[in-house]
Amino acid sequence: ELKVEQNPLFLSMQEGKNYTIYCNYSTTSDRLYWYRQDPGKSLESLFVLLSNGAVKQEGRLMASLDTKARLSTLHITAAVHDLSATYFCAVPGGTDKLIFGTGTRLQVFP
């Protein structure tokens, strides 16, 4: 059974600092998704990583995928308050289903 784990589960960081969120998954997959969710809101697609070594960047966020290590990272550069949210990675777990990670709740403070 596919398991997707993220760490840390909670992250409180100061504005301007850098940090990395890790996503490990237990079975082979050649693609991985990152989503952002604000409290009580929908899931917003951030990145789709489609192959080993894929790297995508958008603003202060950069995601990468290592399919051999079954690891993806979401790197935050110079955090700002607007990045406060819960971040989920997700891996295809069947024909259509996405298996989501445990989520990382990020809080950025001044």
Added chain:
Amino acid sequence: AAGVIQSPRHLIKEKRETATLKCYPIPRHDTVYWYQQGPGQDPQFLISFYEKMQSDKGSIPDRFSAQQFSDYHSELNMSSLELGDSALYFCASSADSGGQETQYFGPGTRLLVL
């Protein structure tokens, strides 16, 4: 750009009642997915449809059923509601099935069972 539409946005029901949630996918998207997200939990896949046929199934209780109609909208029917069914229910859509396309999520329906 048009997004996934879900209705209602909020729903309050009593135990043992029934509920119907509706989902209208992004135009030209032919695949619809349903997820359930409990408080503080990650989303859990329930069921998906491609071209009006069920294409994948997850941890959907037998009390729930769903279908996709000819206009590609989908409905999730929930019967004999239990307190534990209280959750956010998301519908997502994509342009294709088979996990090849990004799933775009709707705003969700918040269901509260009393």
